[in-house]
Amino acid sequence: MPCRWKAVDGLVRALGALRAESFALEYDHAEPPVLEEAARTIGDAAQVTGATLDAPEDTERLMGACEAIVAARARLKSLRVTRTRPRDLMGPDPELRRRAARQLLEEIGGLAKSGQAQVILEPTRSGTSAACIVGVIEMPDRAAAYLEPYSRARRRKARGARALLWVGRRDQLVRFEAIVRACPLEGRRVLDVGCGPGDLLGFLRKRGILPAHYVGLEAQPWLVRAARRRRYPKCSIVEGDFVKDPATMAVGADVVIFSGSLNLLSSRQFYRSLREAWAATRRWLVFNFLCTPDLAGARWLHWHRRAAVLAFARRLGAVVHLDDGYEPGDCMAVLRRRR
Numbered sequence: 001m002p003c004r005w006k007a008v009d010g011l012v013r014a015l016g017a018l019r020a021e022s023f024a025l026e027y028d029h030a031e032p033p034v035l036e037e038a039a040r041t042i043g044d045a046a047q048v049t050g051a052t053l054d055a056p057e058d059t060e061r062l063m064g065a066c067e068a069i070v071a072a073r074a075r076l077k078s079l080r081v082t083r084t085r086p087r088d089l090m091g092p093d094p095e096l097r098r099r100a101a102r103q104l105l106e107e108i109g110g111l112a113k114s115g116q117a118q119v120i121l122e123p124t125r126s127g128t129s130a131a132c133i134v135g136v137i138e139m140p141d142r143a144a145a146y147l148e149p150y151s152r153a154r155r156r157k158a159r160g161a162r163a164l165l166w167v168g169r170r171d172q173l174v175r176f177e178a179i180v181r182a183c184p185l186e187g188r189r190v191l192d193v194g195c196g197p198g199d200l201l202g203f204l205r206k207r208g209i210l211p212a213h214y215v216g217l218e219a220q221p222w223l224v225r226a227a228r229r230r231r232y233p234k235c236s237i238v239e240g241d242f243v244k245d246p247a248t249m250a251v252g253a254d255v256v257i258f259s260g261s262l263n264l265l266s267s268r269q270f271y272r273s274l275r276e277a278w279a280a281t282r283r284w285l286v287f288n289f290l291c292t293p294d295l296a297g298a299r300w301l302h303w304h305r306r307a308a309v310l311a312f313a314r315r316l317g318a319v320v321h322l323d324d325g326y327e328p329g330d331c332m333a334v335l336r337r338r339r
């Protein structure tokens, strides 16, 4: 299994689905002993899953966590059926359970292996989206995979921040505020990678922060048109895809910024684009990323461990600062070249 973190991510999501199942029990007014048993079951599975975070390369641990999740699923299912007599419940046959766990491990590992696969999730009865994997389809075009959700939002006629896949304007603003706190933009040449309609520049101008020049790079033609319609001074909007064509980032910027535009990239592409952006910037590289599965519920979103991002940034030789205090589940990295 080449990408163990994918497997850990899969386990954490499966655990989230179990939690949703136990909330459903509460909702069904199950009796206190049943709820206690459900909490114990989830606690056991969480403990074993948590241990995989320390050693994602340890297959035995991964398998142990899969077994715990399979066992917890069965237990919760039985609890849902009885709701009143937890002591009467029989555990499933251990061999069957082991086979089911192996199957879960393969599903999670297979997901990571192809790199071009998309998992189809089926909602549970309790309504959560991170429920069970019911199939895997091949993605014909990698480019479509990281841009398609934006196209879908447009087809749904989403407006404003929602068209950019933010939950709301607040989510966009807290990130912009974190960026201006972390990095001096006044009088600098700024490249905003995945700029959408250029909201960041509008935000800066309102605050009286005027870059020497702003370049917005955007792949979606309708967002490029929207950004150009604003006719901001000292601003160029370039249509381009930084994944397919990293040279689009070589505009001589002092500061290269990604806000939200890395969230749909696989881990491999995430780090590759960051390396290319670091090569393109004269001094600063600022980006935000999802750092826990909490905000990465949709199947197209990817999260990354803070420690891994920090180690990566240090290997680039950068002076690094991480800020994860502005929004739970999101983190901003600020990299500066040494003089």
Ligand SMILES: C[S@@+](CC[C@H](N)C(=O)[O-])C[C@H]1O[C@@H](n2cnc3c(N)ncnc32)[C@H](O)[C@@H]1O
Pocket: 146, 147, 150, 164, 165, 166, 172, 193, 194, 195, 196, 197, 199, 200, 217, 218, 219, 220, 223, 240, 241, 242, 243, 244, 258, 259, 260, 261
């Ligand atoms: C979450 S939105 C954020 C937009 C803006 N940075 C903001 O903070 O409001 C991400 C933007 O990045 C753009 N984007 C994603 N992948 C891209 C790529 N490979 N090349 C250029 N733009 C991309 C999307 O089209 C979208 O407009």
